[in-house]
Amino acid sequence: xxxxxxxxxxxxxxxxxxxxxxxxxxxxxxxxxxxxxxxxxxxxxxxxxxxxxxxxxxxxxxxxxxxxxxxxxxxxxxxxxxxxxxxxxxxxxxxxxxxxxxxxxxxxxx
Amino acid sequence: xxxxxxxxxxxxxxxxxxxxxxxxxxxxxxxxxxxxxxxxxxxxxxxxxxxxxxxxxxxxxxxxxxxxxxxxxxxxxxxxxxxxxxxxxxxxxxxxxxxxxxxxxxxxxxxxxxxxxxxxxxxxxxxxxxxxxxxxxxxxxxxxxxxxxxxxxxxxxxxxxxxxxxxxxxxxxxxxxxxxx
Numbered sequence: 387x388x389x390x391x392x393x394x395x396x397x398x399x400x401x402x403x404x405x406x407x408x409x410x411x412x413x414x415x416x417x418x419x420x421x422x423x424x425x426x427x428x429x430x431x432x433x434x435x436x437x438x439x440x441x442x443x444x445x446x447x448x449x450x451x452x453x454x455x456x457x458x459x460x461x462x463x464x465x466x467x468x469x470x471x472x473x474x475x476x477x478x479x480x481x482x483x484x485x486x487x488x489x490x491x492x493x494x495x496x
Numbered sequence: 497x498x499x500x501x502x503x504x505x506x507x508x509x510x511x512x513x514x515x516x517x518x519x520x521x522x523x524x525x526x527x528x529x530x531x532x533x534x535x536x537x538x539x540x541x542x543x544x545x546x547x548x549x550x551x552x553x554x555x556x557x558x559x560x561x562x563x564x565x566x567x568x569x570x571x572x573x574x575x576x577x578x579x580x581x582x583x584x585x586x587x588x589x590x591x592x593x594x595x596x597x598x599x600x601x602x603x604x605x606x607x608x609x610x611x612x613x614x615x616x617x618x619x620x621x622x623x624x625x626x627x628x629x630x631x632x633x634x635x636x637x638x639x640x641x642x643x644x645x646x647x648x649x650x651x652x653x654x655x656x657x658x659x660x661x662x663x664x665x666x667x668x669x670x671x672x673x674x675x676x677x
Contacts, residue, residue, distance in 0.1 A: 436575045437573065438576070458572065458601025460570045460572040460573065460599055460638065462570065462637060463638075466535040467535070467537025467654055470637070477601075482604045
């Protein structure tokens with residue numbers, strides 16, 4: 387039987403130790419990703435003024451265009467009743483935001 | 497020695513992870529209202545004195561309730577999200593007889609919103625396009641608190657959050673006592 391040189395045994399020991407530490411690190415990362423990686427329910431809506439809209443209002447779009455045809459218009463108030471916004475979503479409104487084709491808002495201070 | 501240090505570092509890392517997780521959980525339980533001072537303001541357009549000609553089944557119990565409060569929220573209203581988040585941590589019985597009218601362009605979106613913020617713990621009516629509350633009380637904005645006595649609209653106020661709502665409930669109780677209801 388040929389005995390392994392001391393340098394070879396030390397190298398093998400280092401490899402085993404690194405493997406162990408690597409496993410521990412991976413376990414730590416997995417635990418962290420499990421804890422922090424759980425995203426909240428997707429919330430794809432956009433805040434504008436006090437409106438909560440499905441889409442970012444496109445430039446050139448207007449409230450009149452939004453309110454033409456099927457739409458949902460609602461009003462909101464914030465800042466001690468000083469800020470009033472009109473929120474509009476144009477579309478079929480049949481199924482969540484997927485039925486909405488465009489959004490618009492306008493705000494004014496009293 | 498290296499093993500001991502590695503285990504020590506791992507324990508430290510685990511402790512940090514748990515600490516951050518605890519901070520995250522605590523932060524998620526705090527009310528999300530960005531405004532510190534509670535406020536209310538009268539909704540001038542509301543049809544004060546009106547009694548609905550018909551009540552949706554979900555709110556039928558409010559038709560002849562001595563005094564009650566209906567909150568009008570909307571899926572299109574950003575401040576309503578903060579208020580719904582606050583309501584999620586409120587005991588429904590702590591605000592007297594309270595119901596929620598959720599105005600929405602789509603009943604699917606309304607149900608998603610109600611489910612996310614557990615609004616179904618209250619008497620909840622999903623009002624498509626705000627048609628009912630607009631027709632019966634001339635209210636088309638939110639957040640709005642409708643104070644009712646015997647199903648009749650006594651006052652309508654927009655409000656900043658649950659602390660402001662508690663103030664409205666207290667005022668409402670005083671008015672009810674003074675009017676002998």
